[in-house]
Amino acid sequence: MNEFIAVLANPSAGKGRHRGLLPGVVEVLGTAGRPVRILTAGSGIEAEEACHVAVADGAAAVVAVGGDGTVHRALQSVAGREVGFGVVPAGTGNDFASAVGVPQEGLTAAEGIAAALRDGRDHRFDLARTLDAHGEQRWFCAVLAAGFDALVNERANRMRRPRGAHRYDLAILLELAKVRARTYTLTLDGEQRTFPAEIVAVGNCASYGGGMRMLPDADPTDGLLDVLFAAPLGRLDLMRLKPRLRHGTHVRDPRVTVVRAREVRIEAEGIISYADGERLGPLPLEVSCVPGAVRLLC
Missing domain, CATH: 2.60.200.40 (Tumour Suppressor Smad4)
Structure with a gap:
């Protein structure tokens, strides 16, 4: 199974200020030596489903390009799993990214994700689970x-x-x-x-x-x-x-x-x-x- 990088992007995040960011992020992520697949979704529910399908298809990583809402949707597919998770901050609120030390500049964050995949490294962080x-x-x-x-x-x-x-x-x-x-x-x-x-x-x-x-x-x-x-x-x-x-x-x-x-x-x-x-x-x-x-x- 050919491992790929799945990218969930919210074009309206940050009031649309980062609409032009995605092509550069895709190009940078491609330097990790894996194909990059952009996930398409018309709603939050569809976004979650697309991420779950990507993980089931063998994604090496899921990358959320957006704010905390986008991160929240993507997390549902990777939490508690061995799939890598990347964040490219592009929202009005980027609180999780700030808390865990992700660079706030989008392309710099993408470079860090690509380097981590190439080097086979990651950082473990806690999550909260609700029932x-x-x-x-x-x-x-x-x-x-x-x-x-x-x-x-x-x-x-x-x-x-x-x-x-x-x-x-x-x-x-x-x-x-x-x-x-x-x-x-x-x-x-x-x-x-x-x-x-x-x-x-x-x-x-x-x-x-x-x-x-x-x-x-x-x-x-x-x-x-x-x-x-x-x-x-x-x-x-x-x-x-x-x-x-x-x-x-x-x-x-x-x-x-x-x-x-x-x-x-x-x-x-x-x-x-x-x-x-x-x-x-x-x-x-x-x-x-x-x-x-x-x-x-x-």
């Missing part, structure tokens, strides 16, 4: 949102107008208008905690949303998940929280708690969870850290 109430399994690489930010994402995705970032800004205002603390039950490595909260997040990397450092001390190589939850903050303090997220200083607030665990179960009513910016589904959700689950080529 929902129906037994469906998903993987994510950065941060799972299960509080106010998840509510904002869900509302923004239901809105048709306005377009672009303004839709997200409006969704924030609309959710702030009716914000309330919900009762959460977290089970951390078998220890159960129940409390009211507006913010709950679980992750393997420091940031999400293009640099919001929700879990500033998260380490994707320590075999543990970072879990953050905050006592009820109220509307005004939630508004003040966003600029602090950019620097990770929100964790200094005495109302914010960060713990680490290998396995987490999250339960709450009326929350649709999001991971890597992608919709996972309603709580409850079980999350576990799988050490070394991805072979990153860089």
